[in-house]
Amino acid sequence: MATYKGNTHSEPAKMEQIITEFFAKSLHIILESRCAYASSRNYSGEQFLSSPSPSSSSSSSSSFRPRDKWFNLALRDCPAALENIDFWRQSNLEPMIVDVVLNQRPSNWDPLNNRGLVRNLSGKERYYYGSDSDEFGCETKSEKIVERWFLQYESKKSCGGNGGKRSNCTSSHSLYKKSILLLRSLYVTVRLLPAYKLFRDLISSAQICSYNLGHRVSSFVEPFTRREEADMQRFVFTPVETSCGRLCLSVLYRSSVSDVSSEPSTPISPQFIQEYVGSPMAEPLKRFSSGPVSQSSPSSSPFGRRHSWSYDLYRASPPSANPSPSPTYSDSHAAISKQLSNRLPPAGLPRHLHDETHDVHMKNPSYDEYWPSPAFSPSPSPSPPTYVPGSQLSKVLLRSESAPLNIPTSRLSSIPSLPNNQMMPPSPPLKATRLIVSKRDAHMGLYNTSSTVDKLFSFSRDEPGKMSNVKPSSNSSSKSYSRNSSRLSFQDDYDDGPFVVDDDDMIDPGSRPSSFDQTRHPSGPFDPDGVFPVKKSQDAAVGALVRMLKKAPPLRQDISVTSHLLNQFSEEPVKELSVASSELISSKTTADALEELRGYKVMKDELLKQGDKRCRGWTMGIGRCVLRLASAWVDVPGELVVDGAGLLTSVVGYITLRFDQWELRDVRVLYLLEREKT
Amino acid sequence: MNSEVCQLKELEVEHFEIREVLRCILHTILFHRALGLVRPKDVDLELFEITYVQCGDVELDRKIDDKIDQFIDRVEKHPNKKNQICLSFYEVKNKQATWFTNKVERLYWEQWYINLNVAQHPKGHFGKSHHSKVVVDRGDTAADERSARRAALEASLRDVLFQIIRFVNEKKDHVPPIPNLEGVSFPYEITISRFRIWDGHVQEDAPNRASNDAQLTSKALKLPRSFSSSFVMRSIICVNC
Numbered sequence: 001m002a003t004y005k006g007n008t009h010s011e012p013a014k015m016e017q018i019i020t021e022f023f024a025k026s027l028h029i030i031l032e033s034r035c036a037y038a039s040s041r042n043y044s045g046e047q048f049l050s051s052p053s054p055s056s057s058s059s060s061s062s063s064f065r066p067r068d069k070w071f072n073l074a075l076r077d078c079p080a081a082l083e084n085i086d087f088w089r090q091s092n093l094e095p096m097i098v099d100v101v102l103n104q105r106p107s108n109w110d111p112l113n114n115r116g117l118v119r120n121l122s123g124k125e126r127y128y129y130g131s132d133s134d135e136f137g138c139e140t141k142s143e144k145i146v147e148r149w150f151l152q153y154e155s156k157k158s159c160g161g162n163g164g165k166r167s168n169c170t171s172s173h174s175l176y177k178k179s180i181l182l183l184r185s186l187y188v189t190v191r192l193l194p195a196y197k198l199f200r201d202l203i204s205s206a207q208i209c210s211y212n213l214g215h216r217v218s219s220f221v222e223p224f225t226r227r228e229e230a231d232m233q234r235f236v237f238t239p240v241e242t243s244c245g246r247l248c249l250s251v252l253y254r255s256s257v258s259d260v261s262s263e264p265s266t267p268i269s270p271q272f273i274q275e276y277v278g279s280p281m282a283e284p285l286k287r288f289s290s291g292p293v294s295q296s297s298p299s300s301s302p303f304g305r306r307h308s309w310s311y312d313l314y315r316a317s318p319p320s321a322n323p324s325p326s327p328t329y330s331d332s333h334a335a336i337s338k339q340l341s342n343r344l345p346p347a348g349l350p351r352h353l354h355d356e357t358h359d360v361h362m363k364n365p366s367y368d369e370y371w372p373s374p375a376f377s378p379s380p381s382p383s384p385p386t387y388v389p390g391s392q393l394s395k396v397l398l399r400s401e402s403a404p405l406n407i408p409t410s411r412l413s414s415i416p417s418l419p420n421n422q423m424m425p426p427s428p429p430l431k432a433t434r435l436i437v438s439k440r441d442a443h444m445g446l447y448n449t450s451s452t453v454d455k456l457f458s459f460s461r462d463e464p465g466k467m468s469n470v471k472p473s474s475n476s477s478s479k480s481y482s483r484n485s486s487r488l489s490f491q492d493d494y495d496d497g498p499f500v501v502d503d504d505d506m507i508d509p510g511s512r513p514s515s516f517d518q519t520r521h522p523s524g525p526f527d528p529d530g531v532f533p534v535k536k537s538q539d540a541a542v543g544a545l546v547r548m549l550k551k552a553p554p555l556r557q558d559i560s561v562t563s564h565l566l567n568q569f570s571e572e573p574v575k576e577l578s579v580a581s582s583e584l585i586s587s588k589t590t591a592d593a594l595e596e597l598r599g600y601k602v603m604k605d606e607l608l609k610q611g612d613k614r615c616r617g618w619t620m621g622i623g624r625c626v627l628r629l630a631s632a633w634v635d636v637p638g639e640l641v642v643d644g645a646g647l648l649t650s651v652v653g654y655i656t657l658r659f660d661q662w663e664l665r666d667v668r669v670l671y672l673l674e675r676e677k678t
Numbered sequence: 679m680n681s682e683v684c685q686l687k688e689l690e691v692e693h694f695e696i697r698e699v700l701r702c703i704l705h706t707i708l709f710h711r712a713l714g715l716v717r718p719k720d721v722d723l724e725l726f727e728i729t730y731v732q733c734g735d736v737e738l739d740r741k742i743d744d745k746i747d748q749f750i751d752r753v754e755k756h757p758n759k760k761n762q763i764c765l766s767f768y769e770v771k772n773k774q775a776t777w778f779t780n781k782v783e784r785l786y787w788e789q790w791y792i793n794l795n796v797a798q799h800p801k802g803h804f805g806k807s808h809h810s811k812v813v814v815d816r817g818d819t820a821a822d823e824r825s826a827r828r829a830a831l832e833a834s835l836r837d838v839l840f841q842i843i844r845f846v847n848e849k850k851d852h853v854p855p856i857p858n859l860e861g862v863s864f865p866y867e868i869t870i871s872r873f874r875i876w877d878g879h880v881q882e883d884a885p886n887r888a889s890n891d892a893q894l895t896s897k898a899l900k901l902p903r904s905f906s907s908s909f910v911m912r913s914i915i916c917v918n919c
Contacts, residue, residue: 072856074717177713178850184710185843187718191729192839200729238847 014172015242016092019153021070022179022247023088023096026186027217028081029073030149033190034100035080035215036202071180073187084217095152099216100195104142145228146195146213148221148252155245171243178240182249185237193235193253224252231255681787682852684845686838688760688793691831696753696796698723699835700746700763702730704868706839707765707790708742709733710846713856714863726832730839735861745868752870753796762871765790767864769854784867787852790842 068074088096190196195213202209224232229252236250691699702723709718712733719734732739745763753761768784856863 069715072713072715074715173855177853177856180713180856181710181846181850181853184713185846188706188709188731188839189843191720191731192836192843196729197727238850240850 011172012244015175015244018172018175018179019247020089020092022183023092023151023153024081024085025071025073025075025183026149026151026249027085027088027096027098028075028078029183029187029190030098030100031080031084031215031217032075032078033196034147034199034213035078036199036213071176071183073180073183080215087219092153093155094219095150097218097221098147098149098151099145099218099221100147100149101214101216102144102146102195102198103212103214104144105210144254145224146198146254147193148224148232150248150250150252152248153245154239154248175240175242179247182237182240182247186249189235189237189251193251194255195253680852681785681789682845682849683789683791684842685791686793686841687834688795689831689834689838690795690797690827692797692827693750693753695725695831696750696794697746698725699794699831700749700792701742702728702835703792703838703842704742704745704763704765705732706730706842708738708862708866710842711767711788711853711864711866712738712862713853714859714861716861725828726835728832728835728839733861738862742868745870749870757796757798761794761796763792763794764869764871765792765866766869767866770865784865787854 068077088094198211199213202211202213223229231254232252233255234250234252237248239249240247686703689699701721705721709716709731712735716733716735719732720729721732722729749761749763766786767788768786771783771785854864
């Protein structure tokens, strides 16, 4: 091992040196990718600028100190690691525990005051907590250990019992080789763990992060409480055994750090749905009658929004009438309301919404596809980035509007009104969540073809990761809401779904009856042009679909299908199916399609199974035959064509003939059976 | 020396994702096997939120990219087949001058099989007409599906990377002594399988890949390609009769 520095120490000394250097190297690797200031790395691969060619001889690597080449892993300097390793240089029998700590700013942290942050980044990490509290004196921060690395060399009692090793040299060589492998995998693992993303965001993000990463290196820590540990996962690297002991490395890490990153994923859905619920639902008819590009919302909307926002802000969240609000839902509500309370005053909100949607968009270019939420316009990171330019806002709103058209009367007429406050008291995020959820349920339950929810989701195309986070949350809450939504949707009297109750407090009471009346009209929903003149193409399609559905006869027998499928989402027995027949119609159509699909799948599986069996038999046969004759064996990769009678008529494929010392691969086998037969 | 084989979890990829996914996996494996001096280089994937590590060896990068190009060509020529790339590490044993071959013998001590299933299905077939699944990641718009699928692929790719890490950790004894070389220390070979048995099982004993050895050998022996086939078939017939 040339990089071994060529010392001539005895074997045990060599091994000890390897172990000591192992500690240093692993600390280096860990801190280099967890400690923001301690790493001088530029992630554009700048490190290569200093050395001309990676494959050139070691003489060109003069930019790296010799000690960095330990374990054949040349790394840049890491001051943090250098500072912390001295203790273990003296005694490598002590365990080394590295805690990576996430320091989160409180929610009312002022983003404009970045003095503290800058200093933090450049301060000494050893005294991290001290400096932190100086900067943010009055505010409490939340500190969380996101990773804990354990490194220890456990020495065995009986040392030197090599058990038949040929020479002492091999043990240090073997140890070195295995340490190299271990460090390679450590290097890769460190970049795959969730905290790495935090680190990257911290060092590369232009915006001010609401958190900071620090570390602690010690040889003794208080173990985690059971509850803390329950949130964490463990990854253990296989220990490297030596004759005198073993080197153990493992990490406990928090698998979900997304809640602390600058772009929280959870509240996304309530965020943009706020907007949705606020303006259009307030005055759906008025809004759309104003024309397709309804960026300039009718005047009633601001009032509606104002009511909603103020309602939200200044009212404590009441205990829900909803039997089972989902945790996500309440969390997002809490998050939103917290942020709301710290942002703009309610009076400012409507103005932002309507007049400055464009500005909002421009202010936050990175949040392209999201809804402009006025409360969040000024703040860069802590708020969830759910912004959408105004035009998209209206588009999405309108599309969501169109969704009710698919749903028969009860749902559409749910838009404006009413009363039955079975559903939650409204606060925009709450409604938003439920809105999405219930819509999704509605679609799922009723098998409508155009899903508003998905359209809404499609606006978050930019952040697929987030959306996938969102959906679980909305879906998990779907069960709780589906109960309500299905109940509501099947009740003519209510005309509502979640829209209604959501809007209950948001709409001007004055506007409500009118819209209610209009949408109650049976032909209303089915006349896209009358009610929602705006998105003609969309609505026309929807209308066509609905007409098609109407034409199909209502089938009583499908109730069972419908109920079965609905019951996947709700525990409520499906009653009151006196609902508009189009509901059943739609479910029939899609349920049928489902059945067909299932049928095809079954057929396909059957075919595969059959073919599978036959060919497998032949494959085996061919293999055995050749084996017998040529002392070789063959595997037939390829497609075997078998005729009806099951006789092998031709084979198209490539086989490998393997003999004692050589093999012929990819030998093409073709169509020779018949010739031979005759 | 015992030979270790690692079958990596199969990944369902779209055409445009092949390059990134393969680069990530191949480089990760090679980083673990380039036990000479390396200056690691972090590379972020564009399609996923994953950072992998390269050895920083330009020659290696080029070879890998060439192989990936070959693979993509192969995939295009044989669509709807499961595809496999085999990365093998071998030791070169002393030459044996037999009448069969004048090639040196390779003793493979490790083989990695990367299994990719390149999706060819049309999208959104039934997508818009049913919502039966409660499964969160199946929306009914193409974009929705795509992002869900992308997230699933990212998770699977992470799993594969952890699979590699675990394998490297668990099996260290079979790695030969490290020669005094920089960068990639062991000779390796990347081969692409042409077919697999169409019931999806891979035969491990007879790696399903084209080999330079085999081709050179058959050329050396001047065997026409049909030679073996008729030989084989004849024998089959005999036995069956």
